[in-house]
Amino acid sequence: MRIVLMGPPGAGKGTQAKKLAEFFGVPQIATGDILRAAVQEGTPLGKKAKEYMDKGLLVPDDVMTGIVKERLQEKNTENGFILDGFPRTIPQAESLEKILEEMGVKLDAVVNIVVPRQELIERFAGRRVCEVCGSTYHIKYNPPQKEGICDKCGGKLITRADDDVRTVEKRIDVYERETKPLVDYYQRKNMLVNIDGNRPIETVFEDIKSRLRGEG
Ligand code: ADP
Ligand code: AMP
Secondary structure: OEEEEEOOOOOOHHHHHHHHHHHHOOOEEEHHHHHHHHHHHOOHHHHHHHHHHHHOOOOOHHHHHHHHHHHHOOHHHOOOEEEEOOOOOHHHHHHHHHHHHHHOOOOOEEEEEEOOHHHHHHHHHHEEEEOOOOOEEEOOOEOOOOOOEOOOOOOEEEOOHHHOHHHHHHHHHHHHHHHOHHHHHHHHOOOEEEEEOOOOHHHHHHHHHHHHOOOO
16 A cells, blocks of 8 residues: 555644554655654754754755655565655655656555644644654543553653744645645546544544545
8 A cells, every 4th residue: 555645734644644554564654753863863864854844844855855765665665655744845746756656656545634724723732742652642632541651662752842833833834835736736646535634533544444445
């Protein structure tokens, strides 16, 4: 299964990507996670990316395309992948098409998770992530069993640096301007599957699975 997960920041891409990756037995490739790991390690990529991420801006296309190309060529993508957070611009989508063509494979679908802006703001305010394994929680909608502690690995739950209200507003604006045109792009290619993301996590997951199976 080769899938792209699209949608505004906070739509639930990471949450659904993890569940789909487990269900289909393929890796989740989250470009935001790759960048955050580089920032934490203090690599040259991390230092460069941080300047953009802190401002809520997109990291340049050539940098992102290089990262994704390298990652897609790793062995564990043989049976597929869930791309989460890439592509985010038309040039990134065009590059992805070339990369997949060179690999001799095709995307099965582009899943677009739709959530209204006001709901996104609420989600950011309550998002907590594990600083060790990256698992995502929400203090109200998806709370951990023990406050502040990751259910999966016992790591500490923290608030993401770019989840403050001002940066969040900026990130949603950037999405509207630079990423939303991809909805039309993939619609024209007949690859788009629109999903109402303003429902409980399990309902959204079941809907995505049945739509990918061609039901509904
Ligand atoms: P994205 O990867 O698109 O930025 P996340 O998967 O990190 O989004 O989800 C953003 C926040 O909203 C997290 O705190 C997550 O637990 C929560 N969340 C995800 N999906 C839902 C949902 N369907 N209903 C309510 N909250 C959700
Ligand atoms: P995310 O974890 O998907 O919300 O991404 C966090 C941040 O990483 C974004 O706000 C961007 O600064 C950067 N980023 C992640 N993926 C991309 C991408 N495909 N293109 C450009 N920037 C990205």
